[in-house]
Amino acid sequence: MMNYLFTIILASISGFFARLYMLRRDYRQYPSYPQGWAVHLFIGFIGALLGAVLVPSLMEKEFTAVSFLLMAASQFREVRNIERSTLEQMEPTELVARGTAYIEGIARVFEARNYLAIWTAFIVAITAELLRHQTQLLQIGVSLLTAAITAGLLNILMRGPSIEDIADIQMGDIEFDGPILVVGGVDVMNVGLSSTREIYRNRAVAAEIIPKDPDAKATLANIGQMQAIAHDVSAMVGVYMDVGEQEFTPLVRRDSDSGKLVLVMVPSDDAVDAFLEAISNVPVLESAVRKPLRSVAGRMIDGS
Secondary structure, three states, X not given: OHHHHHHHHHHHHHHHHHHHHHOOOOOOOOOOOOHHHHHHHHHHHHHHXXXXXXXXXXXXXXXXXXXHHHHHHHOOHHHHHHHHHHHHHHHHHOOOOOOHHHHHHHHHHHHHHHHHHHHHHHHHHHHHHHOOOOOHHHHHHXXXXXXXXXXXXXXXXXXXXXXXXXXXXXXXXXXXXXXXEEEOOEEEEEOOOHHHHHHHHHHOEEXXXXXXXXXXXXXXXXXXXXXXXXXXXXXXXXXXXXXXXXXXXXXXXXXOOOOOEEEEEOEOOOOHXXXXXXXXXXXXXXXXXXXXXXXXXXXXXXXO
């Protein structure tokens, strides 16, 4: 293995920085900094090291070592369980809950990104070995370029669609039918106090999320997706509520006839453009995606 030390070091560093590139803290406020970053970067380095060592093991026909490495890589599935457990413990501290479907999606992403570090290191190790008889400067340059392209490409492929990709989003009108709050013809909730109704009239904003096709209609019908919309929008634009003020909790309701969703909330600041932009950027949960048009029955209903 000493003959491959340069390759292993170069690939390990590339895989580590690929994991660092994919690790970011955004409006979701997770992972925490610096403790969460330390954990994920360490696991990412282990993954990069596994990917780097895999190439020399194959070249030396050390299949026992390959089997051991693959077994070690399979332990990254525990990352998902750790992330799921952590987020579930944090859930009671959220004013607007993420929901179990969103938590599972985040846990899957963190697991997958460690595999991407392995892939990046593996590809860089192959590149470095192909250029073994070239100068080290050329090896380093081409390998780093390969690492950047691989990490960028894998990161792009991991990005799923957002709400704006599957639905049209427009502002909705807030009305009251007695104490019933109505948005776009959809009954949202009963607002009993007149003072609360006045706050909704003066400060609330609402949107209609209209699916573009039957696949989108089925996806938006997922309760986990609806909860994710409420959580992400409140996280991005802020919400006018405190602990125990359930009447100001952002709500998403579905129109049974058209399949459209309506979202109503009282934001901390009046910014309509930011409100619509926040809805557009909510990710479509992997567990919520439905494709009825790929079935015969679904195409029959759609008339295509």
